[in-house]
Amino acid sequence: MVRILLALMVKEVKELVRDPKILLGVVLMPLILFPIIGSAIGVSQESAVRAASSSPIAIYDEDKGEASQRLIGFLEENGTVITLEASSLGEALTELEKGGYPTLLHIPLGYSANITSGRKAMVRIYANLRDLTITETVGAEAAANLINIYSYQASLSRIERLLGEVGATYEAEAVRSPIAIHYSSLVKGSLIEAPPHSIIGLVISQSILLPVLVMVMLMFAIQMAATSIAIEKEQKTFETLMTLPIDRLAILAGKLGGSTVVAILGSIAYMFGFSFYMGSALRFASQTPLPIGEVVLSPSPIGLLLLGCIIFITLVSGLALAISLAIFTDSVRAAQSLVGVVVIPVVVPAIILMFTSLENLPTWFRWILLMVPYTHSIISSKAALLGDYFGAVGGILYISIFTGITLYITSRLFSTERIITSRIGFRRGLRTKSKE
Amino acid sequence: MGIAVEASGLVKNYGGVQALRGCSFKVEEGEVFGLIGPNGAGKTTTLRIVGTLIKPTMGWVKVFGVDTVEGASEVRRMIGYLPEDAGAYPNLSGMEYLRFMAGFYARRSDIEAVVNEGIQISGLGERLGERIKGYSKGMTRRLLLARALMVRPRLAILDDPTAGLDIVHAHHIRVKIKEYVKRGGLTVLLSSHNMLEVEYLCDRVALIDRGIIIEEGGPEELKDRYGAENLEQVFLEATRIG
Numbered sequence: 001m002v003r004i005l006l007a008l009m010v011k012e013v014k015e016l017v018r019d020p021k022i023l024l025g026v027v028l029m030p031l032i033l034f035p036i037i038g039s040a041i042g043v044s045q046e047s048a049v050r051a052a053s054s055s056p057i058a059i060y061d062e063d064k065g066e067a068s069q070r071l072i073g074f075l076e077e078n079g080t081v082i083t084l085e086a087s088s089l090g091e092a093l094t095e096l097e098k099g100g101y102p103t104l105l106h107i108p109l110g111y112s113a114n115i116t117s118g119r120k121a122m123v124r125i126y127a128n129l130r131d132l133t134i135t136e137t138v139g140a141e142a143a144a145n146l147i148n149i150y151s152y153q154a155s156l157s158r159i160e161r162l163l164g165e166v167g168a169t170y171e172a173e174a175v176r177s178p179i180a181i182h183y184s185s186l187v188k189g190s191l192i193e194a195p196p197h198s199i200i201g202l203v204i205s206q207s208i209l210l211p212v213l214v215m216v217m218l219m220f221a222i223q224m225a226a227t228s229i230a231i232e233k234e235q236k237t238f239e240t241l242m243t244l245p246i247d248r249l250a251i252l253a254g255k256l257g258g259s260t261v262v263a264i265l266g267s268i269a270y271m272f273g274f275s276f277y278m279g280s281a282l283r284f285a286s287q288t289p290l291p292i293g294e295v296v297l298s299p300s301p302i303g304l305l306l307l308g309c310i311i312f313i314t315l316v317s318g319l320a321l322a323i324s325l326a327i328f329t330d331s332v333r334a335a336q337s338l339v340g341v342v343v344i345p346v347v348v349p350a351i352i353l354m355f356t357s358l359e360n361l362p363t364w365f366r367w368i369l370l371m372v373p374y375t376h377s378i379i380s381s382k383a384a385l386l387g388d389y390f391g392a393v394g395g396i397l398y399i400s401i402f403t404g405i406t407l408y409i410t411s412r413l414f415s416t417e418r419i420i421t422s423r424i425g426f427r428r429g430l431r432t433k434s435k436e
Numbered sequence: 437m438g439i440a441v442e443a444s445g446l447v448k449n450y451g452g453v454q455a456l457r458g459c460s461f462k463v464e465e466g467e468v469f470g471l472i473g474p475n476g477a478g479k480t481t482t483l484r485i486v487g488t489l490i491k492p493t494m495g496w497v498k499v500f501g502v503d504t505v506e507g508a509s510e511v512r513r514m515i516g517y518l519p520e521d522a523g524a525y526p527n528l529s530g531m532e533y534l535r536f537m538a539g540f541y542a543r544r545s546d547i548e549a550v551v552n553e554g555i556q557i558s559g560l561g562e563r564l565g566e567r568i569k570g571y572s573k574g575m576t577r578r579l580l581l582a583r584a585l586m587v588r589p590r591l592a593i594l595d596d597p598t599a600g601l602d603i604v605h606a607h608h609i610r611v612k613i614k615e616y617v618k619r620g621g622l623t624v625l626l627s628s629h630n631m632l633e634v635e636y637l638c639d640r641v642a643l644i645d646r647g648i649i650i651e652e653g654g655p656e657e658l659k660d661r662y663g664a665e666n667l668e669q670v671f672l673e674a675t676r677i678g
């Protein structure tokens with residue numbers, strides 16, 4: 001019995017892994033494409049920032065006063081500055097457009113007068129949005145940042161001078177901003193020196209990642225199992241297997257076991273690929289390291305174990321569902337259109353849970369979602385990661401019950417002749433038509 | 437000589453379609469028995485019932501005295517079934533396929549002997565090392581015949597074994613079937629559209645039309661009965677009358 005099962009599984013794995021389409025999906029796609037996309041994102045982000053820091057600021061100095069010269073001097077020291085020789089703002093704007101500069105700084109008439117007489121001065125930044133891309137906002141922001149720094153330094157030196165005049169011993173910094181705020185967050189008993197929004201940001205990005213991973217993995221597994229069943233039916237290899245002196249449940253188990261092995265290989269490849277992807281895409285973004293990795297990101301061994309259980313049971317349930325449905329088809333084409341319907345309950349909860357959590361949904365809708373087992377795959381994975389083991393186990397139980405029922409139905413179907421004779425698809429219509 | 441297959445009053449309904457309408461026949465042990473009939477006559481349906489793949493709506497079949505419904509797993513140990521128009525696992529090599537199939541019948545120590553027999557029957561030689569997806573239809577059919585016969589079944593059920601094959605491949609298959617029957621211990625139940633093949637191979641034939649057997653007998657006997665020159669004429673005459 002064990003030998004037969006093993007033989008069936010080995011056949012299944014060989015047949016799947018040698019299929020170029022599946023090889024492409026399992027290995028090449030995640031292991032090559034993801035890192036490529038990731039580094040492409042990383043590179044483009046890097047180049048965007050580099051472009052911004054070196055992007056020139058065009059300046060139209062209408063004021064031409066002493067204070068404006070000081071500001072321009074500071075900007076020249078800390079960036080690239082192009083002074084426009086324009087006689088009016090309109091002319092300067094035309095030149096901005098013609099020259100293709102990203103940013104124009106307009107220092108209006110009266111700037112120096114305001115500064116020297118202690119009134120609030122004003123400058124204007126014009127952003128030149130030629131392609132309407134995110135990158136183009138960076139230039140204006142960079143210019144604004146430089147001006148803010150200059151303004152801050154100017155304010156500090158002015159405060160220091162005034163303090164000196166009255167003979168006070170205050171710190172200039174403290175006069176400007178008497179109260180500083182320091183954030184800490186308490187996460188499940190551990191104190192983390194980070195503001196709450198950065199922690200939540202990380203958790204959110206994780207809870208988007210999880211549904212996507214579960215969804216991709218499941219869709220892949222369902223597609224694979226349905227196709228392999230359909231091929232067996234199309235090629236009539238099932239018919240041969242069914243006349244062998246072996247238990248039909250062994251055939252089912254071999255099919256399930258073989259595709260589970262390949263699906264797990266696929267998931268591992270996806271995880272690897274995805275972490276590369278995240279690594280290279282976020283390499284630049286995460287320059288300010290948060291010390292929260294240990295607490296939020298890496299789950300305990302029990303959490304990991306539960307996560308493994310959830311992924312495994314979800315896979316088996318998806319595979320069982322795919323197999324029991326594909327049995328009714330008689331061609332790969334019919335099986336694949338059927339898969340299109342099956343993935344709906346996989347995709348819908350994943351997409352919804354990417355953007356919101358269950359608690360935010362209307363009650364009736366929440367219950368509908370909760371009936372779909374794949375919703376539990378997602379919420380219990382999150383529960384396992386966040387240390388809510390009770391919730392995770394509950395989810396595992398629900399999916400297991402669903403899987404058990406599916407497997408039971410599948411095994412019943414396997415022991416009937418329906419597996420040989422039923423035909424969802426195109427042939428029945430064709431045949432009866434050709435008969436008439 | 438005993439009875440290899442006995443079918444009695446087989447009726448099979450597929451939903452509204454009545455594929456068999458009371459089909460009875462007997463196959464003697466050691467003979468080659470051919471089911472011939474037009475498309476849709478019910479040949480495949482009959483062979484599937486004998487091969488334990490489907491159950492008759494009414495009636496019964498016994499293979500060497502064992503009922504195909506009640507004793508399905510016992511029957512499966514005695515038969516080698518070649519499905520109509522079948523393929524094999526495209527990403528396995530012919531060799532891997534034979535070895536995979538042999539494993540279900542033979543003890544570990546006998547597998548090599550069974551596989552060697554399969555290699556002989558297929559006559560594919562070196563090409564057994566290649567993936568099946570590169571095989572022609574004829575090569576695949578030879579591989580599948582090899583798999584059905586190599587395990588030395590008492591009854592081989594061959595559904596249209598040479599359908600769509602060229603002369604060379606079809607000839608190879610016929611010769612191998614004949615050779616194996618001659619060696620003894622093998623009974624063959626086959627279906628065919630090819631009257632030449634049936635005359636060459638079969639000891640007895642049954643004409644099946646619209647789900648019932650309308651004639652049964654040896655090829656010579658049938659030709660005499662209808663005063664026909666060949667089985668093709670017999671077939672045309674018989675279906676006209678029936």
Ligand SMILES: Nc1ncnc2c1ncn2[C@@H]1O[C@H](COP(=O)(O)OP(=O)(O)OP(=O)(O)O)[C@@H](O)[C@H]1O
Nearest residue numbers: 421422450453455474475476477478479480481482
């Ligand atoms: N799974 C099925 N569902 C519905 N009808 C079927 C099914 N299989 C066969 N039939 C119908 O049963 C009848 C007998 O079919 P069968 O396949 O046994 O014929 P056949 O003699 O093998 O024909 P052929 O020479 O074309 O192989 C046909 O009318 C066919 O359309």
Ligand SMILES: [Mg+2]
Nearest residue numbers: 479480481520
């Ligand atoms: Mg047929």
